[in-house]
Amino acid sequence: MDSIIAKLQPLEQESITRGIPILGSKKGAWLLEKIKQTKPKIILELGTANGYSGCILGSQGAELTSIDVNAIIAEEARQNFKKYRINAQVLVGDAVEIVKRLAKEKSEYYDLIFIDFAKKQYYNVLENCIKLVKKGGLIIADNITMDGCQDYQEAVLNHPQLKTELIPIMDGLSSSQKI
Numbered sequence: 001m002d003s004i005i006a007k008l009q010p011l012e013q014e015s016i017t018r019g020i021p022i023l024g025s026k027k028g029a030w031l032l033e034k035i036k037q038t039k040p041k042i043i044l045e046l047g048t049a050n051g052y053s054g055c056i057l058g059s060q061g062a063e064l065t066s067i068d069v070n071a072i073i074a075e076e077a078r079q080n081f082k083k084y085r086i087n088a089q090v091l092v093g094d095a096v097e098i099v100k101r102l103a104k105e106k107s108e109y110y111d112l113i114f115i116d117f118a119k120k121q122y123y124n125v126l127e128n129c130i131k132l133v134k135k136g137g138l139i140i141a142d143n144i145t146m147d148g149c150q151d152y153q154e155a156v157l158n159h160p161q162l163k164t165e166l167i168p169i170m171d172g173l174s175s176s177q178k179i
C-alpha cells in the first residue's frame with residue numbers, strides 16, 4: 001500500500017466510526033495512481049468532508065481548492081490538510097453556487113476537478129466544470145452508480161467534449177477527460 005494511503009488509515013478508521021462518508025482506501029488507491037500518472041498541478045474538489053480524499057488529491061504537491069457547505073467539517077479538513085502537509089484552501093458554501101461564480105471568473109483553469117458532494121447536484125455543476133477544466137484535464141466523480149447520479153452519468157458518457165470511462169470499484173467512479 002502506498003504511503004499516503006497507509007498514513008491516512010487512522011483518518012479512514014475514524015471516519016468509518018463516526019459515519020463520515022469518505023472515499024476510502026480502495027477507491028483512494030485508484031485515485032492516487034491517477035494523480036501520479038497525470039500529475040495535476042491545480043485541483044478543485046466539490047465535497048471536502050474531513051479532507052480524506054483531499055489529502056490524496058494533494059499528496060503529490062498539487063494546489064487544492066476544496067468546497068464544503070458544512071463549516072464544522074471544513075474546519076476539520078483544514079486541520080487534516082495541515083497535519084498531512086497538503087497545500088489546500090477550503091471554501092465554505094454551496095458548491096453549485098461557488099462553481100457558477102468560478103466559471104464566470106475563469107475558464108480552462110483546473111487540471112482536475114473531483115466531484116463528491118450532493119449526488120443530485122452532479123448534473124447541475126457539469127457544464128461549469130467542463131468550462132473550468134483545461135483541455136486534456138480530468139473531471140472525476142465518485143459514487144457514480146448511486147441514486148441521483150444517473151443524469152450525470154448519461155451526460156458524461158454522451159458529451160461531445162468528454163471521453164469518459166467508468167471505474168467499477170465499489171459504487172463506482174467516472175473519469176472524464178476534456179477533449
Ligand SMILES: C[S@@+](CC[C@H](N)C(=O)[O-])C[C@H]1O[C@@H](n2cnc3c(N)ncnc32)[C@H](O)[C@@H]1O
Binds near residue numbers: 022054116118
Ligand atoms: C461524500 S462527502 C465528501 C467526502 C470527501 N470527498 C472524501 O472522500 O473525503 C460529501 C460532502 O459534501 C458536502 N455537501 C453536501 N452538499 C453540498 C453542497 N451543496 N455544496 C458543498 N458541499 C456539499 C457534505 O457536507 C459532505 O461533507
